[in-house]
Amino acid sequence: MNAGAPVLETIALNKRFGSLEVARDVSIALPRGARHALIGPNGAGKTSLVNLITGQLQPDSGSVRLAGNDITRKPRAARVKAGLARTFQINALFPDLTPIEALTLAVCERKGTAGQFWRGLADHGDSIDEAYAILRQLQLGDVATRSTRFLAYGQQRLLEIGLALATRPRVLLLDEPAAGIPKGESAELFSVIEALPEDICVLFIEHDMSLVFRFASRIIVLVAGGVLVEAEPEVIRTDQRVRDVYLGQAHG
Numbered sequence: 001m002n003a004g005a006p007v008l009e010t011i012a013l014n015k016r017f018g019s020l021e022v023a024r025d026v027s028i029a030l031p032r033g034a035r036h037a038l039i040g041p042n043g044a045g046k047t048s049l050v051n052l053i054t055g056q057l058q059p060d061s062g063s064v065r066l067a068g069n070d071i072t073r074k075p076r077a078a079r080v081k082a083g084l085a086r087t088f089q090i091n092a093l094f095p096d097l098t099p100i101e102a103l104t105l106a107v108c109e110r111k112g113t114a115g116q117f118w119r120g121l122a123d124h125g126d127s128i129d130e131a132y133a134i135l136r137q138l139q140l141g142d143v144a145t146r147s148t149r150f151l152a153y154g155q156q157r158l159l160e161i162g163l164a165l166a167t168r169p170r171v172l173l174l175d176e177p178a179a180g181i182p183k184g185e186s187a188e189l190f191s192v193i194e195a196l197p198e199d200i201c202v203l204f205i206e207h208d209m210s211l212v213f214r215f216a217s218r219i220i221v222l223v224a225g226g227v228l229v230e231a232e233p234e235v236i237r238t239d240q241r242v243r244d245v246y247l248g249q250a251h252g
């Protein structure tokens with residue numbers, strides 16, 4: 001794969017649910033270091049597009065390529081192994097585990113050693129180190145040994161991102177990572193996402209336009225299953241079509 005080639009690419013993806021078109025010739029590309037936002041009105045097909053990329057949904061036509069390889073027909077687990085990770089809108093954490101336990105388990109899972117996890121921590125030194133490194137990257141080092149149920153909601157969302165990072169992704173797909181977080185904390189969460197290493201591309205769905213304009217390097221606007229426009233934030237901000245169909249609606 002050459003340096004400028006997209007890490008993740010969708011080519012003319014189409015998907016219908018009966019008469020409803022949720023993806024209409026969707027072609028997007030994420031280069032190395034991408035921090036792309038996927039925006040659009042409710043029901044535009046944003047989550048469906050993420051599901052098509054991860055394999056939760058199969059397209060009617062079109063393809064998905066990861067690091068130059070066609071993964072369209074690959075099962076979900078194989079896509080994760082190939083470097084595709086996602087988080088969901090809903091919190092799916094184990095409340096009784098501590099962040100360091102949950103992350104060490106996730107690292108062991110990736111390495112195929114999770115079956116021996118409970119034998120003894122001494123056997124998992126490298127995995128624990130790796131888990132701590134992820135926690136520090138997410139500024140969760142201070143709460144590493146606190147039960148997940150006692151973490152602030154924003155910290156729980158970060159831990160979910162941590163679990164995705166434990167798979168060593170090339171691409172991270174975040175479906176409304178700040179959903180449910182108090183407004184003041186969501187910028188913090190996005191700062192952490194922004195600061196992830198360049199070799200992890202990020203595509204995030206977000207409804208809060210102030211966060212989108214602050215943190216996205218590019219914005220993809222989806223309307224009725226199709227890409228209306230994809231451009232840098234400055235261009236999107238002044239695009240009349242976007243104002244008409246989306247921003248106008250959002251801000252009255």
Ligand SMILES: Nc1ncnc2c1ncn2[C@@H]1O[C@H](COP(=O)(O)OP(=O)(O)OP(=O)(O)O)[C@@H](O)[C@H]1O
Nearest residue numbers: 017020021022040041042043044045046047048049
């Ligand atoms: N499995 C399904 N079967 C039938 N219709 C579906 C299915 N999944 C999604 N839809 C419909 O497809 C449309 C697109 O949904 P999707 O969740 O992708 O939109 P979205 O842009 O993510 O919306 P939101 O911003 O509200 O989360 C919606 O009208 C939804 O009801």
